[in-house]
Amino acid sequence: MNSRRAHDRCSRCLMMLLVMLGVTASSPAARAEISTLRLQMLRNLAAVERMGEGIAVDEFGGVQDAAKDLEKWAAALKEEDVVQFGLDPAMDAKWDALLSAQQESARSIRKAAEDEDARGVLLGIQLLHQNACLACHTTFREPFGRKAPSTMFMTSFLSSWREMQRGLALADYSLIARQAREMQSLARVMSWDAVIESTFDIPEPQERKAFRKIVNGLAVSASRIERAATEEDAGAVLDSIRKSWEDGCIACHEQFR
Numbered sequence: 001m002n003s004r005r006a007h008d009r010c011s012r013c014l015m016m017l018l019v020m021l022g023v024t025a026s027s028p029a030a031r032a033e034i035s036t037l038r039l040q041m042l043r044n045l046a047a048v049e050r051m052g053e054g055i056a057v058d059e060f061g062g063v064q065d066a067a068k069d070l071e072k073w074a075a076a077l078k079e080e081d082v083v084q085f086g087l088d089p090a091m092d093a094k095w096d097a098l099l100s101a102q103q104e105s106a107r108s109i110r111k112a113a114e115d116e117d118a119r120g121v122l123l124g125i126q127l128l129h130q131n132a133c134l135a136c137h138t139t140f141r142e143p144f145g146r147k148a149p150s151t152m153f154m155t156s157f158l159s160s161w162r163e164m165q166r167g168l169a170l171a172d173y174s175l176i177a178r179q180a181r182e183m184q185s186l187a188r189v190m191s192w193d194a195v196i197e198s199t200f201d202i203p204e205p206q207e208r209k210a211f212r213k214i215v216n217g218l219a220v221s222a223s224r225i226e227r228a229a230t231e232e233d234a235g236a237v238l239d240s241i242r243k244s245w246e247d248g249c250i251a252c253h254e255q256f257r
């Protein structure tokens, strides 16, 4: 009961935050490229997580692979023209320099992993964050209003899904139910007209109606996940998780992304 009230409070804070953040409008052409960049960024984050998992279980091969990926991806991003990400061409050199920093820190992580030196890997991860990830975000993300408000919803959905997988693996049904409630309160906020208009940049009322219908579908699936988790019914949990993707995530991405 308390957690429900806390969720409503959390929804209200989120709403206020979104109103304060305002809109990030970008041209439809740039949007597709930005989506690609965001997915790349989620992979960057996953690579850092893989490094932590590697040192946690003394499996340094996995750390080396993750570091190699970060080097490779930085090289590939250097080849891209920054204009397609909505940035000024004059910033190309700075963009490349930050990607070189990513390559350099990733290389130092790889070397430490070759020596099975967990402390060296940790120091490398710290440098990676400071000199590449955080440095680039403070240079190119925040000042350009590129901290898209939609990201808050999407990364929360994704992390709820991840936690549900963990819940299933550990047979921790209360974790699954908690995440399902989290999804429902986010979906509730995401169904508000003002949020759809400003955060997802959808000016047409008819389109907002279609958007809301899908969001409501996601909320229904999430409530089914919650019920199945409360009953500790793994089959029903799996089934309703799959439906939440089909009727929620995938349905909406096909139409609105």
Ligand code: HEC
Pocket: 034, 037, 038, 039, 041, 042, 044, 045, 048, 070, 095, 098, 099, 102, 128, 129, 132, 133, 134, 136, 137, 140, 141, 146, 147, 148, 151, 154, 155
């Ligand atoms: C050369 C610049 C640059 C580097 C280096 C960089 N990022 Fe990013 N990152 C960006 C930009 C720009 C965005 C904003 C994209 C947008 O939403 O328009 C972003 C967004 C993100 C996001 C949010 C993705 C989303 O769903 O919107 C995550 C997570 C992220 N970065 C993680 C990382 C991690 C982890 C690293 C380091 C391993 C890293 N980034 C390195 C430029 C960079």
Ligand code: HEC
Pocket: 031, 034, 035, 038, 039, 042, 148, 150, 151, 152, 154, 155, 157, 158, 161, 200, 211, 212, 214, 215, 218, 244, 245, 248, 249, 250, 252, 253, 256, 257
């Ligand atoms: C009602 C619409 C809608 C639903 C439901 C929805 N999404 Fe999204 N999602 C979007 C849109 C629109 C974008 C593109 C945002 C942009 O480019 O500004 C997006 C982008 C994303 C991204 C790319 C990263 C980012 O920050 O843009 C991820 C990851 C994502 N969604 C995950 C999910 C997951 C997982 C679910 C289901 C649990 C889900 N989404 C449900 C509309 C939706």
